Amino acid sequence: MFSPKDVALTRKRIREKVPLIHNITNVVVTQITANMLLALGASPAMVNAREEVEEFVIKANALVINLGTITHFQAESMKLAAKMADNHHIPWVMDPVGIGAISYRSHVALDLLAYHPSVIRGNPSEIIGLNAMVHRHPLMGGRGVDSLARSDEALLAAQSLAQYSQSIVSISGKTDYVTDGKQVVAIHNGDAMMPYVTGLGCSATAITAACLAVQQSKIAAAVHAMVLLGVAGERAAKQVKGPGSLCVAILDELYQMDEATLLHASKIEPIQ
């Protein structure tokens, strides 16, 4: 389930099935998210209107809800879409951008948990913040949308949040961690230049949705997504001298990524 061969199989299935991914996401990352999904072989669609989301989400193979630039109009659409996805067993991923740092969206995120996200994917501050919210702890984390905490510091919070929410929790960082509350898998791919490109975390969320659309095991899908982006990122980083060309090269790498590359480069470590 966590072997490089499994990652390669997920990648192949995305190309074959071309899953439709419904994104309700923030206005900063719409373009890069769509381009990442296209490069991977999926079919992205951004549909936000409350008049449209319920009709559309049931055609989709997976849903992304990203709270990065939430408004109250978008919050309403998010709840409608998440509820419908939950009712129709359509897998969905929540990206709690800025949770813990900003009250309004933190409450929206709590409300959305009622609709059983398959995966919650965030940076360490966001996972710490959301876990504190669900346990009514005082908020600890978060300044803006970039993380102040390290991913290993957020691991206990992730396990606690996964147990509470029954969702897989995926934390990005120098090492990525994915957990279902008991099992913990570490992914050692990626490059230190990646945080200098906006939207790569949000892209990881969208790629997680694409993996969920073709992979029954939620924890495997979450792991495979971090490997796919991490391998693309570290291969791209070797070719470039800054974040502008890194972003371009990641798209090229994701498009070209084949089984041989993944067998060679995937670094997955089940640690618990």
Next chain:
Amino acid sequence: MFSPKDVALTRKRIREKVPLIHNITNVVVTQITANMLLALGASPAMVNAREEVEEFVIKANALVINLGTITHFQAESMKLAAKMADNHHIPWVMDPVGIGAISYRSHVALDLLAYHPSVIRGNPSEIIGLNAMVHRHPLMGGRGVDSLARSDEALLAAQSLAQYSQSIVSISGKTDYVTDGKQVVAIHNGDAMMPYVTGLGCSATAITAACLAVQQSKIAAAVHAMVLLGVAGERAAKQVKGPGSLCVAILDELYQMDEATLLHASKIEPIQ
């Protein structure tokens, strides 16, 4: 009207006149659309507010209405702008993104037809979907925003839609087709990697608007636009290894495109 020399003349006039293109478009493609128009030599402006669109559109040389991430606020602005454009004989292009797949926007698109778009430019599923709407057929097409149909399959729908709407209809695909309901022109430029970059269809729409701003013949403008983007795309595709660098290279090619390139590379075939 359809010779490579005519395309080169349109391209030259855009550089000389620097037409102001008013875009009411979706949040995924705002940046790439603006960059495409700038690379071509036009002056893009994105103005969405209902308080602003009527005042602004009459200063513009052409209007783009793209339904990709429509909300009811944007729908209101679209109707105000299209009505004003129609009244003031400002050419405008409608891009019916996702029409046929989603009900709400399909009805907005129908309403907008009353304001006589100069050109309707979409992918095969969208043209099939819109034509079915206007003839009250059961909807046939569309899953998301990517097309499931081929452009030649949509050609009859395009001719029917053009006759009904009195608009030019432009279909993108492996071969692009442009029709006024009787005459049909095929464009054989472009590259198979182009659908892996988000917003190239929407960019074709915006380039169509720029061509309309300097070219009296609506059908010629629609044809020239598909050639300009297609030639840029196929020249760019030869230099790159993936969709990230393809997008960058298309902008460079569009910026550099000169008469010699167009005379050599344009592949226009009036077929009916």
Next chain:
Amino acid sequence: MFSPKDVALTRKRIREKVPLIHNITNVVVTQITANMLLALGASPAMVNAREEVEEFVIKANALVINLGTITHFQAESMKLAAKMADNHHIPWVMDPVGIGAISYRSHVALDLLAYHPSVIRGNPSEIIGLNAMVHRHPLMGGRGVDSLARSDEALLAAQSLAQYSQSIVSISGKTDYVTDGKQVVAIHNGDAMMPYVTGLGCSATAITAACLAVQQSKIAAAVHAMVLLGVAGERAAKQVKGPGSLCVAILDELYQMDEATLLHASKIEPIQ
């Protein structure tokens, strides 16, 4: 204050402090703005909701308000955020995109002046337009969002506007000018290809905010920002053949920019 060494010091401090920059900006430039700030070493966050801006802005080290695609919802958030920034002495920059060309946003800009922007950064048409507004002159400038006037033609308007508003005024153009109403500083960096990339003016605004977050002198911050972007732009332009790759290369240059480069390339001329 205006020496190349001072620019290098500001650049170094941004890397060290990683200032949080709150952006309420337009939907065309969100991605490029965030990427520019990240490449520079700052931490960008786009937060627009009226439920969130007051809570968030007081955590930020500087605020950007950009009127490029304003709606009445965003106008409300802008006023709330600017008022709070003013009350809490958080520096903020206004980018009056399209002011002078469009009435609604021109009135919003006038209202925002009451909250004392640290810097107003615009193109020549916008500065001429805003100055005409504050002095109740008939509007002179502006067609769309690209400037019809040259930066030297706007200099008198800039000085008048700076005196009226007590803000620093920064005009971008072939030569950039920064003034506090009395002192005038010219910056001779940049490249003629830069206007063919969307969002570079808006990026200059965001970079100005990042400089304000680490530099007490408002006029120095405004000058340093134009040098940083101008040097990145002219170095990038030497490597590329069009605006697509120019944008990518500017991000790389901004990321790599070190003291030696700035000492060598900065062209600052206090002229009054």
